[in-house]
Amino acid sequence: PATGYGWSRPAKPPPSAPMSRGKPHAKRAPARQKKDLTDVWQPGFEPQPGASSTFFVNLSRKSPVEVKKSEDRLVYVIKGARAALRNNRNPLRTKFFSTPVSSARLVQVKDDVQLVFTLKRPASATWAFAPAGALMQLRISFGPQKQQPEPDPAAELEDAAAELDDDDEALLDDDSAESPDRK
Numbered sequence: 001p002a003t004g005y006g007w008s009r010p011a012k013p014p015p016s017a018p019m020s021r022g023k024p025h026a027k028r029a030p031a032r033q034k035k036d037l038t039d040v041w042q043p044g045f046e047p048q049p050g051a052s053s054t055f056f057v058n059l060s061r062k063s064p065v066e067v068k069k070s071e072d073r074l075v076y077v078i079k080g081a082r083a084a085l086r087n088n089r090n091p092l093r094t095k096f097f098s099t100p101v102s103s104a105r106l107v108q109v110k111d112d113v114q115l116v117f118t119l120k121r122p123a124s125a126t127w128a129f130a131p132a133g134a135l136m137q138l139r140i141s142f143g144p145q146k147q148q149p150e151p152d153p154a155a156e157l158e159d160a161a162a163e164l165d166d167d168d169e170a171l172l173d174d175d176s177a178e179s180p181d182r183k
Helices: 153-182
Strands: 038-048 052-059 065-069 073-078 081-083 101-109 112-119 126-132 135-142
Touching (some): 038 101, 052 101, 052 112, 073 135, 081 112, 112 135
Parallel strands (some): 038 081
Antiparallel strands (some): 052 135, 065 073, 073 112, 101 112, 126 135
């Protein structure tokens, strides 16, 4: 009876019939094995008293570090690592702080992460690992830099005034030498 509300189960296919319709699926490629890389994230900057500063990054574990120096850059290569989040690769701008570093940035290069410092002036730094709970922290410290002393405006004015006084005395001496001839 066709009532419009009837329902019946479809017949089961015979056991020899294929279960899929259409083309058979291609075999999946084996999943790539994830490399056991150290995660690097959360770069940070801490200004210190006395014109020194510390930069740091968190690591999931200790990894070998290689240092490369040039005149305007300082690069710390963290071997066997990956920048965990894309946002961690944004630069830290520090040009307005009292530090020799203009900016610091994490750069992913194959299976390594580079912590690249762009310098305002030549500088040296020390680095060390420090435990941070269950994590490790790579800390790079820039000590106080010897800078040219800032000129003192008051001393400059005094020097300029002394030079003018010396010039005035020389002019007076010249005038006194000429004045007896005029009489």
